[in-house]
Structure formats: structure tokens, C-alpha cells
Amino acid sequence: MRSRSVLATALLAASIIARLVWDTLTVNGRNFVDLHVYRDGSAGLADGSLYLFTYSGETDFALPFTYPPFAAVVLYPLSLIPWDIVAIGWQLATFAALYACVVLALRLCGRSTDVHALAALWTAPAIWCEPVRVTLDYGQINVFLMLGTLMAISWARRADGTPSERGVLAGGALIGLMAGIKLTPAISGLWYLAVRKPSGALSAAFAFVLTVLGCLLLFPEVTRTYYGTLFGDAERIGPVQAVINQSLRGTLSRFVGFDVGTGWIWFLGVLVATVVAVFTWRSVSDALGVLLVVQFFGLLISPISWVHHWVWVVPLGVWLVHGAGARRPGARAILGMWVVVAGLGIPWILRVLIEYGPEPQAAVEAVFGAAWSIATFVTMGWLIATRAARGAHRTDDRPQDVVAAAIVDDGRVLLAQRAHPAELAGKWELPGGRVESGETHATALTREIREELGAEIEVAGRIGAEVTHPNGLMLYAYRARLRSGTPAALEHLDMQWFSADELRRLDLDDVVPADRDWIPELCAVLDDARVGEAG
The missing domain is CATH 3.90.79.10 (Nucleoside Triphosphate Pyrophosphohydrolase)
Structure with missing residues (x-):
């Protein structure tokens, strides 16, 4: 057992060192474009220029500060620290947060022994899957938000497995605070409704409203600008049709050749996704399984789901191997599909071809550029089918x-x-x-x-x-x-x-x-x- 733990730790350390060396040797290894936005943009909170800021260094398009004003409040201290310290500290913290996410996912799967060695074995290769790799490239915040979400869900139960109402309320409040930093964690409120803990959803809503009211009181102009003018403007975040946008809106836009916006095409896609997600939710029952359904549903219906937003593929893999998903027929095939999708980095390959040639045909870009959306629907369909198959099997001639x-x-x-x-x-x-x-x-x-x-x-x-x-x-x-x-x-x-x-x-x-x-x-x-x- 000790030798396995040492080996796992050594493997994780080697993976982290290799990543740091990669960053040093490659041209854009440490561009940290999103971290620049967090640090430099939040500095404009004090003088009211928060939403006038744009960062245009080493990017395909100018990046404005697109987050709620509460995000600037939380991130403002970064603007007071020298850049080099912020950059290396953020990267090391991301490694630690990813490891902690795997630990929590294993515990939610019911694993109580050898957790830390297993987490190291999972984290080492996870660093190189496309969502995490791009997260590290850009200095993105989404691994920290995933960690906060997993913590919130874990608090719903005490260490002995019994429910904790105080933990439900605290977890909901954490979800609400994270939604105040970046709107996407708000989808996690559906988890509390799905597992019949509505007090958690109410706590999340209350905490989010407090972030808005607090910012409105302290920074009224920038708060009114964000929630009155900029809220819901997907184009400001980036080009919706870009192949790195793997949401339904991005996928459908590439198929039809124009941004479908929030018109009937997008509405129909969201309707289908909602129906499929509901049936999928009814096909799973464990806490982590329901959370994964909620998160992947959120990634589908969001206007923008860049590839680095799909870091939830890591706990999905843990669930397919160590959780309730592992007991379903075909789990290894589904895991293999995600390893290919996340390992190859299909959107990244298409992006390189688009920029440097040979440029793929529009149909090829549309089909292969839908990799994450297609994989999500395949996974949900598999969960529905395996649940139905188990239900049908109960009518056989087994003992009564x-x-x-x-x-x-x-x-x-x-x-x-x-x-x-x-x-x-x-x-x-x-x-x-x-x-x-x-x-x-x-x-x-x-x-x-x-x-x-x-x-x-x-x-x-x-x-x-x-x-x-x-x-x-x-x-x-x-x-x-x-x-x-x-x-x-x-x-x-x-x-x-x-x-x-x-x-x-x-x-x-x-x-x-x-x-x-x-x-x-x-x-x-x-x-x-x-x-x-x-x-």
C-alpha cells in the first residue's frame, strides 16, 4: 500500500513538472490570458472602468472583463500582487484544486480507502486532457469553481453519511457566492431541487442576491452596467460560432452557418436537451451522478461553453470507474469515448487547421466540432437505456x-x-x-x-x-x-x-x-x- 502511494505521488509530481517544463518551452505556454483579465480588469473596479477594460495580448480577439462585479471584488487583491507571483501561484493552486476535486469525487462515489493515492493516479493524466490543459494555458478559474461545487455537495452529508441541513444551507450559500463570481455555477442549484433539498437552492439564490445588492450598494454604476446592459450578451464573451464553443448554440450555429442566437433553432435544441436531461436524471440516483447530469446539461444550454469549461469530464471519469456508473453495462465503452474526445482535443485540432491549414470543409468542422455535445447526448442516452434495461430485466423469471x-x-x-x-x-x-x-x-x-x-x-x-x-x-x-x-x-x-x-x-x-x-x-x-x- 505504501509503495503504491509513493508511486502515485511520484507520477503526479512528474506530470506537474512536465507541465511546467512544457509551459517554459512553448510559445504560448504561459500566456494566461484569462488570468490577465481577472487581475488587470478587476483593478478597474475602484475607478469605475471595470467594463471598459479589454486585454488584447496574445489572443485571437480582445477580451473584456465579462464577469459580474462581485468577481472583481473577489479578484481585486490579485491586482496588488506582482504578476509573476500571481501567475505561478495560480498555476500551482490549479493543480492542487484539481487533485482536491478528484478526492471529493472519489468520496462521493463511496470510496473510503486509498483515496489519496487513487486521486494522484487520476490527477496525473487529467492534467493533460483538453479542458484542463486549456484551463492551465489560459489561467482559467473553472477548476476552482468545480472544487467549490463538489465541496458544496459534499457538505450535504456529515462524515458518517447522515444528512446535514446546516451543510445543505452552507453549500447552497457557496453556490450562490460562486454564481456571483461567474454565472455558470448557478446551474448547480438544480441539484438541490433534483435531490429534494430545496432549502439549498433557496440558500444559493439568497447568497447570489446578496452579491448583487452588496455590489449595487458599493459600486452602483458598474453593477447597473453589468446587470442592466451587458447581462446575457454572449457576443461580448467571444465569437459564438468558434469551434472552441462546444455548447448547443455553438454547435447548431456551425451546422446552419450563422449564429442561431436565442431563436427557434436554439430553443428547439434546448427543449430536446431538457427532455433528455430529465429522463437521464430519473435514471441516476446517487449524489455525484445527479450532479454530473446537472453540470453537463448546463454546459449544453449555456450560450458559450468553451472547451475549458468541460473540466467536469474528470469527475465523470471517476464516477464511471469507481461510482454508480461503473455498475452499468457499457461503462468502459463510455469512458473510452470520453478519453478519446478529451485526450485528442478535437476542437483544438480543428482550430489549428482553421488557422494554419489545410482548412477543413464547413461540414467537417460542423460534425467533428460537435464532439463534446454529441458525447454528452450519447452518455445521457446510455444512462437512460441502461436504467430501462435494468427495469425490464426485473420482469424475468428470477426468484421472487x-x-x-x-x-x-x-x-x-x-x-x-x-x-x-x-x-x-x-x-x-x-x-x-x-x-x-x-x-x-x-x-x-x-x-x-x-x-x-x-x-x-x-x-x-x-x-x-x-x-x-x-x-x-x-x-x-x-x-x-x-x-x-x-x-x-x-x-x-x-x-x-x-x-x-x-x-x-x-x-x-x-x-x-x-x-x-x-x-x-x-x-x-x-x-x-x-x-x-x-x-
Whole structure:
């Protein structure tokens, strides 16, 4: 284990050093055009020239300060620090933030062991994928925003996996503050609605409004300029039809040969994307999976989604290998597709050909220039199809037994919150699932808990009587204890440990109907456990 950790650290260090050498040897390795905009543009906050600033050094087009005024407030201290210190500090901080993003993604996938070595192994190659490579080229902020989003989602649960309302509110506030810096993180508010934590979305909205009101109070002129005149002006950000814009608007504009704007073509594309995203959301249930659906949906419908905005491909890869996505058929093929798309840098190749020749035909540019949008729709379609396939498989001739685990620890029992189907979503149940052909109840239950919670259990005796489900299934509950791992809601909306008193106070309407008859027996088990511990 120690040798693996050392090897992983050495690999990450070598990748970082190689990147720094690359920056030194290449012509535009350290142009940091966006960092120049952040630093030099925010200096205009004090004298009101914030939105008159443009940076035109080593760029294809002049870059104005396109961010909300709160971004200038946050970034203003950079203008007081010498450029060389800002540049190297920003780059090293980006490496650290990317590593932290992978750590959080692994933890959201339920990984609790060997996390830091795995994160190093993921971060080393991730530095060279197109979104991260371009982020480092430009000195972009999006890796930091991704880190903040993952932190916010992680705060929704305590270290023991139980829900945290305070964490939901704090995470929502962080999302709102980041939206005040750059509008795109606002899409993350949909995550709180998707997982039925609306207080987080309200907290995000409240924090964002505070950034606007605060700036309106302190810097009224620039705030009115941004939200009154510049807000929503995509052309000011850059050429919409440029091949590096991988949003639906950019993709559709290249196909038709002109900027579709927000007209009916774009509206139809957004409508399709919305329908697909909703079906995809209904096909996933773990926290990271839902977040990825939200983020990729946001990248599709945004007017501008430069290739460096697609850094979310990194946690997507982690989810496909270590998370709930890994348990779906075809996960490796989807991962391979993204490795090709992100590794080759198709938009970058097209951009080089457009600038230096031979210039590709318009049809070639349109088709290959849609790489990220197409890959997103393929991934969403795959998630929908694999969910549907699993649902269809349940109608086969497998055994009609369903097993559930009453995992008892420290006088509490673990309940999980259903994500599907719609009529049961949000209701509590004992985690478990169908018995496969050739499995004993204990074997099936051990497998199901490993898949659903990422933990290992030891199955003990039966609890209560079997329950006959209206569809003919027979449900059995068993007492269990944790052997290893920390349970995580990999296929549920949430999970929570309940004491006997909390179970008695639980509204039965909030419990899956099939599990309601077991509540008295569960309370008795917990009472006995408490007496045993006291003795």
C-alpha cells in the first residue's frame, strides 16, 4: 500500500513538472490570458472602468472583463500582487484544486480507502486532457469553481453519511457566492431541487442576491452596467460560432452557418436537451451522478461553453470507474469515448487547421466540432437505456424474493431514501434488493449492500415476518452489522441513522409501504441493543 502511494505521488509530481517544463518551452505556454483579465480588469473596479477594460495580448480577439462585479471584488487583491507571483501561484493552486476535486469525487462515489493515492493516479493524466490543459494555458478559474461545487455537495452529508441541513444551507450559500463570481455555477442549484433539498437552492439564490445588492450598494454604476446592459450578451464573451464553443448554440450555429442566437433553432435544441436531461436524471440516483447530469446539461444550454469549461469530464471519469456508473453495462465503452474526445482535443485540432491549414470543409468542422455535445447526448442516452434495461430485466423469471438489511450500529438503524420510482421517491426503506438465481438470501444481501452503499456487512437473523408485495414478490428483512467501509448513498437520494425513538416518531407515510410492518420489530431490536450496551 505504501509503495503504491509513493508511486502515485511520484507520477503526479512528474506530470506537474512536465507541465511546467512544457509551459517554459512553448510559445504560448504561459500566456494566461484569462488570468490577465481577472487581475488587470478587476483593478478597474475602484475607478469605475471595470467594463471598459479589454486585454488584447496574445489572443485571437480582445477580451473584456465579462464577469459580474462581485468577481472583481473577489479578484481585486490579485491586482496588488506582482504578476509573476500571481501567475505561478495560480498555476500551482490549479493543480492542487484539481487533485482536491478528484478526492471529493472519489468520496462521493463511496470510496473510503486509498483515496489519496487513487486521486494522484487520476490527477496525473487529467492534467493533460483538453479542458484542463486549456484551463492551465489560459489561467482559467473553472477548476476552482468545480472544487467549490463538489465541496458544496459534499457538505450535504456529515462524515458518517447522515444528512446535514446546516451543510445543505452552507453549500447552497457557496453556490450562490460562486454564481456571483461567474454565472455558470448557478446551474448547480438544480441539484438541490433534483435531490429534494430545496432549502439549498433557496440558500444559493439568497447568497447570489446578496452579491448583487452588496455590489449595487458599493459600486452602483458598474453593477447597473453589468446587470442592466451587458447581462446575457454572449457576443461580448467571444465569437459564438468558434469551434472552441462546444455548447448547443455553438454547435447548431456551425451546422446552419450563422449564429442561431436565442431563436427557434436554439430553443428547439434546448427543449430536446431538457427532455433528455430529465429522463437521464430519473435514471441516476446517487449524489455525484445527479450532479454530473446537472453540470453537463448546463454546459449544453449555456450560450458559450468553451472547451475549458468541460473540466467536469474528470469527475465523470471517476464516477464511471469507481461510482454508480461503473455498475452499468457499457461503462468502459463510455469512458473510452470520453478519453478519446478529451485526450485528442478535437476542437483544438480543428482550430489549428482553421488557422494554419489545410482548412477543413464547413461540414467537417460542423460534425467533428460537435464532439463534446454529441458525447454528452450519447452518455445521457446510455444512462437512460441502461436504467430501462435494468427495469425490464426485473420482469424475468428470477426468484421472487427481495431481501432488506437492518444495519444496526451504536443503537441506530440505517434507512435509505428511495430515488425511484416517482411514487416512492423520497420515502425511507431498509436497503436491499432482489435475490439473483443461485444466491442465498445472505449472499444477495451482502452483494446489494456493497452495490448500494459501498460497505461490507455480516448478515444475522431474520427480523419480523415476510411481507407479500402486491406484484407477487416476497420481502424478507435481516439484521446486519457493518464489517468494513462507510455507507454512502450510491443509489439512493439520501440515508440516515435512526434511533428507536426517532423511528417511533417517523410518519409512516414517509416510509415505503412494504417496510412499514417492520417498524415495531426494528424498534424492539434497537431497544434490546441499547439495553445490551447499557449492561
